[in-house]
Structure formats: C-alpha cells, structure tokens
Amino acid sequence: MRSRRLTPVAALAVAALTLAGCGLGSADTSSGSQPTVDANAQVTGEVSLQTWALKPKFTSYVEGVIKAFEAKYPGTKVNWLDQPGDGYDKKVLSQASAGQLPDVVNLPPDFALPLAKQQMLLDVGAADPKISEEYVEGGVQAYQYQGLTGTFGYPWYLNTDIDYWNSTKFAAAGLDVKSPPKTFDELLAAAKVMHDKTGGREYLMSRLPGIGDFTNAGVKILSDDGKKFEFNTPEAAALLDKYRDAYKAGYLPRDILTQEYLGNSKLFTQSKVAWTTGGGNAIQDFVKDNPSLKGKVVPSPALDTPPLYVQGLSVSAKTKNQAAAIALARFVTNAENQAAFAKIVNIFPSTKASAQDPYFSKSDGTPESDAKVLAFESLAKAKVLTPPIISGATNDFIGQQISLAIAGKISSQQALDAAVAKANQLLTQ
C-alpha cells in the first residue's frame, strides 16, 4: 500500500530532476560578443531599428533620419518599430528571451548591462574604434561595465540635472538666492536657516539620499571587478547621519519616508519646498504647471558632481546584417542627427563635435536659456552616479534601509551593512 502511494511521488521526483535542466542555461560570461565586420564593411540589405516612445511626437524626425540613411546607403531598408513608454523593460526582456531583439535597439545602460552579460549585444567598440574619439567620454563609459570587456552601445543623447531654487522662499528666510548652496553641507545649513526663520513652515530639502549621493560623497559603491558592493563605509554612514539629524530636526517634510511623498520636483512645483533638481528644461515645466512661479525660479549648477543620464543604441549580437546595423546605430547618433534632435526636444548630443554649437552654449539671458546652458556646461563633468547593476529588488531594498536609518529606527551603519549584505546576496544569486 505504502509503496503504491510512493510510486507517483518517486515518478514526479524523477521527472522533476530530469526537467531540472529545462530553462536553465549557462552562467554569466565576462566578454562581449565580438563583431565579425568592421565599420568599413559594405552596407546594404534590411535592418530593424527599435526606439522607445518616440511616436507620434517625433515620427517625422525619425522618418527623416531613416530616409537619409537609406539615401546614403543605397540598397538598405530600415524597419522602424517604436515601443510604448510603459513596460519597455518587459518588452525588451521578452524579445531577448525569445532571441528576437531588433538589429538596433534603444537601451539605456542599465537595460543593456544584463543583455551584454549574456552576450546578446555586440561590442560596437571593437567594430568601430573611433567611438571613443567622436563621442563624449561619460557617454561611452556608460556602456562599458565593470567585469565586462567592450562597449555595448553608441551613446545617443544625454541629460543631466541642475539645481532650481525658489527665490521668494529664499527671501522669506533671509537667504540670498544669488549665492545658493554649492555643497551638501551648505545645503543643510541653508535648510536649517529656512526652518528656523520661518518657524518650521517652509522646507528647503525634500529628498532622500540614494546611491548617487554616496558616490558624490566619495564612497566606492562596487569593487573594481564589479563583483561585490562595498558602500557600507563610515563616510556613507556619516552622510545618512546628517540626513537623519536633519529629518529629526524637522528640516525635511515628514511624508518623505512614505508613499505619500510626491517627489522633490512636484513639491517644488507646488511651492512646498524651495529646492529641487531637474533637467535643463525643467524650469519650463515648473512655470507651465504653476504659473505663479514665473520669474521666481533661479537655476544654478548641481551640487558636487552632476548626474549623467544616457540613452544609447545597441546592436544585437544575433543581427544577420552587422554592417548595416552598426552603420545605422552610428548614423542615428552622429553629430548632425543628434543636434537636429536636440533642437526639437530637451536633450543634449553625446557627440564631441556638438560642444561648439552655440545653440547649446550661448544663453539669450532668459532663465530658461540660462538653465539650458548651465545643464549643457554641467555635462562636461557629469558622471553616471548610480552603477547600472543596481536595479529592481536591490534598489528597493537599499531605499528601504535608508528610510529606516533616516527615521531613526536603526543606525546608519546597520542600514548600510544590511543593504550591502542583501545587494551582494542578490548579485551572486
């Protein structure tokens, strides 16, 4: 009787062990897929291009670029796919899992990294050595990863953050908006003044620190081989301590630690805080969403090192037309096409040749134009502050530990140790 009962269980176990190999592939590798052609190979045939949420706003721009590419390389045909903004990561993931990545695909660095690890992306640097000469250093570096050899995308367009200050709130607290804080410590000091002078009614700061702030404080996030997190240092703990003390003293709004927190930028737009960070054209959005802010928003360079946001075009390792795919990625991201794109949307070109373009480097004196020029100038020293390997559950957990430390429920060092332990566990799993 007992053996009869055990038979199906044993059969199931055998089946499970037999199937254990299903869906499981090889482990990570450390070098990217190498191209089999160089940049001078003949360009012809069909090639697919996938962009992210450019339709319908930029349809005519992209179609113009495609037409120009097909004219430059007779015999080529570009099939353009544009994916909706929401759920793009899931779309790319399903394409990659099915081995159906388009030949040229728009991927930010954190999307490109897992694909590069699985040798799904071509090392475009090997096919096109001029990439590091023609594109800005930060842009190219964003597609070079610790522990992997190669460059896995052409930087397409860049952005960064600058600081915005509310001059009315500064004046109310007796602060001079013409010389705003330049470092985090100055920011804290100004937050205290604003709190004390307004009886706690006005706030300057309303954001939680993150990995980018640790990088800015000189904390090393990842080991050199990219295999271990190590940001649980006394410097990082000291930074969290400063935030915790500021929170406790009431310099930050209470709901910053909860889901009710709308974000620095929204609170600034609603005139609830006096400082936010934002891109070069964020000032236009503030004034559009809250016209009473007109003439009251003063831009200045970001505190410490500005963050660098990069978008790029990667080439699928499985493309059947490497020559055309590389040529297309290079063509779409060349100085001329990027400059044209940057004039219809608020982005900055990633090509070195665009640095001299007066459109980006000369202000007409309006705050909007000042902000754009400031952002453009900031790009020169901007860096990717958060390693692309930090995403999903790792990011959530780090955020949760930081919240606990700032709320004073655990010490800063405990929070960092727990965050590093979990991040390492997730990294090695």
Place this chain on the structure above:
Amino acid sequence: MRYQRWFTPWVLVVPALAWLLVFNLWPSINTVILSFTNAKPLGGGTFVGLRNFETLLHDEQLRWALLNSVIYMVVCLPFLTVLPLLLAVLVEKKLPGITFFRTAFYTPVVASAVVVALIWQWILDDRGLVNGLAEKLGVISGPLPFLSDQWLLLLSAISLTIWKGLGYYMIIYLAALGNVGRELHEAAAVDGAGPFRRFVHITIPGVRGTMILISILISVSALRVFSELFILSGGKGGPGGRDNSVVMLIQQYSQGFEGNLGYASALSIVLFFVTVVPMLVLARLNRRGAEA
C-alpha cells in the same frame, strides 16, 4: 451500431487535461525546480541546492512579511466569518427596500481591488477625508499617519479587505441560510427560544459547513494578500519595507532583467506551505465537527 470507442472519454477530457498540465501542473513543477537554482530571466541559471532556502531563513523581510500575513489572517478571519453572517441574517428578511441594502453591501465586491484601494488611499492620507473630518471636529490635533506608520498601514489594509469582502461572503451565507429549515425556527420559537438563542442554536449549526468553507477562503486570500498592501503602501511595502506581504516580495524579487527567479520561486514554495497549513487545520476541524 456503436458510436462510442474506448478513447471517446479521453478525447473529451484532453482539452481540459492539456490546459491543466500546461497552465497548472507544469508551472508548479517548474517553480519547485527553479527554487533550487539561481535562475534569472536571461541566461537561465545553475543548480544551487538548498541555498535559496538557507537564505530565506535569515531574510528579515520575509519575517516581517510572514508576520504581516499571519496578523492579516488572524484579524480578517473572525471579522469576515461572523460579520457577513450577521449581515446575511439582516438582509434575508423580506422587508420593503431590502434589495437596496443587499446591492449596497455587494457593491464593493464588484469594484476592482485597485480602484477601491486607490479610493481608500485618498480617504486615509494625511490630507484625506478621515483626517480632514477628524481635525475639523477637533478629535485630533494633527493628521493620523494611516499610510506612513507601519502598524496603522497594516490595519488600514486589513480594514479595506474586510470592508470589500463583507458583501461577497454575505451572498454565500444568504444561499446557505436558504437551506436552514424554517420549521426549525418556528418550532424553537414555539418552545420559547428568542432570536439570539435561535441564531446560536439553529442558524449557526445550519450554516456550519459554509462557515468552514468561508474560513478556508478567507485564510488563503489573507495569506496571499497583495493589492491592498501594494496600493496603500505605494508599491514600496511601507516604511522600511516592513508592510510587505509574501506575494509582494515574490513580485519584487522576480521583476526586471536581474530578477532572482530562483529566490522568488523559493518564496512561492514557502507561501504554498504557509497557505496549506490553515487549510488543513480548518478541514480537520470540519471533519471532527461533522463526526461529533
């Protein structure tokens, strides 16, 4: 003349069987397999033995999530077992306009859990209806942190689940009450039993089986809670992630390019066993009660 061959029943069963194998059995087996690996969405993974389960033992997030799930079940179970029965007894009466009340109690069930949770979020936030009213009435001096305090957030989510579940279980009880013989009530009334005694000695034993079924349904859904906590906590699991449920953890670990499918599968296995335990206990209670 025979039209029926030996395989005819099998042909009829095949579609359902195929569906069951592909969408139920295979995913379950695959979850067990994945729980012993370090699988990721891209590139698969390798066999890691019991490592995921070892990690689970030291996972503080899981401890909080399990505690939340157990509290959720312990609070929801009595409320959702008893209150809908009382409601059903009330609306069972044939009074003018009673259909309105039946419909009103059932309305939250029809509404999507996400929409309901969003409405509750607006009601409960610092500037929401509850805090606004309480402040105007002078009951409180500052807003109560319904959505920013670990325990108040959990309590808010539990209240939402109870409010939303009342109508659903009320309908099940209504059907069960129809089977309780009217003559029993009449006989008891003749013997001098009041409404309360009739409720305790006739109604409750009459719907006992349904009560056990409802208890099992409530336990399972309380342990697998997701939408209410997810929406009320803004998807982040509350302050410090201490308002996560096990299902929320599974979602967090499995999402994205770097999702840890192996670990998420191990969490699913834990959830499975945690869910099965109260089911078995309640089923045993039912059997004992039936035998007694």
